Amino acid sequence: MTIGITHFLIISAALFCIGLYGILIKRNLFSILMCIELMLNAVNINLVAFNHFLPTPNLSGQLMVLFSITVAAAEVAVGLALIFRVYRDFQTVNIDKLNSMKG
Amino acid sequence: MSYFAKIFILLIAATIFPIMAMIVPLIIQPRQPNKEKNSQYECGVDTVGRNIIRYRISYFLYAIIFVVFDVETIFLFPWAVKFNDLGLFALVEMFIFAGILAIGLAYAWKKGALTWK
């Protein structure tokens, strides 16, 4: 059986579900950020696979991945700065301990 | 595809080579361990206090600026490859792009994110 678009869609769905599972069970802000990165990469694999296997005239799908990577880099930069701020104010990165309204 | 096969072979060779360089001494080295030799700093003074320190946040400010300009290069590279065909309009676009990011660098500089204290 030749490798088609279905294979790529299934592995990206598996990667997305692993990321979702990680987000749901982890309580550490860093782990949650890493699992969000996994889910973003699953979406990127989908975009590249559609660009390759659908009869598209140009490289729009790959360009979307380029923008998606830009957004991911911005998200990581701001997310980590927010984690610093939370760590400074609460002395913890566990989200279950961040439930008070006033810091 | 054959183009990437060469890169893949290079990757495998580059992985095997350092592993071999670590395995061969493991086999042929003489083993005479003692307490002085196993200490972390074999020569030099012993460490004072906890050896795990917390790094300062200044490292992070540099890393943020690095990330932003790292992402800028992924846009600069296709433009640079096609520079001769794209012409003046693309040059203006790229200068606007770099100018917007230069505003951010100037802001970070003004806020003192680049001074090491």
Next chain:
Amino acid sequence: MNNDLNPALFYFLAAVMLLSALAIVYCRNLVYSALFMVVCFLSIAGLYAMISADFLAAVQIMVYAGTIVILIVLCIMITRRTTMERTNMPEKKYILRASVLAGLLFFLLAYIFVNSEVLPTTNNIIALSGDTVSGLADLLLGHYMLAFEIAAVLLLAAMIGAVVLAKGADEK
């Protein structure tokens, strides 16, 4: 360009990617899971190179495996405690519900993809003219010109926001 992908290479890369993704979730040491991200992103770059996205493979290695992971590891070291053991523990009470949810989602998606009629087969791939970098440059500076400038504004906003937040955390 030949249209047949090498199945052995695909399954190898997919297995490495999924196993390292599971290792990210199951490692008990946060630094180890951050370093398994590098393996995961490298295998994703390999998959990109398989499906005619060679520039994106390089970008994936440079930005994700090279920069984002290093940034996350640096931040883990800045906020770390005395030891990194057991820093990445799962919450026991959510494991059952989360695994049922994620597993169900995966099997639904896989069922849809396998039985879908609209997905194309491998036979109708149109070979793109020119290399991918030139094609991307034409699109980026032509049709997607405004999106390109807005990406710069996004990066500017991210840089200013991160500097403000981190400088605020520094003044203690």
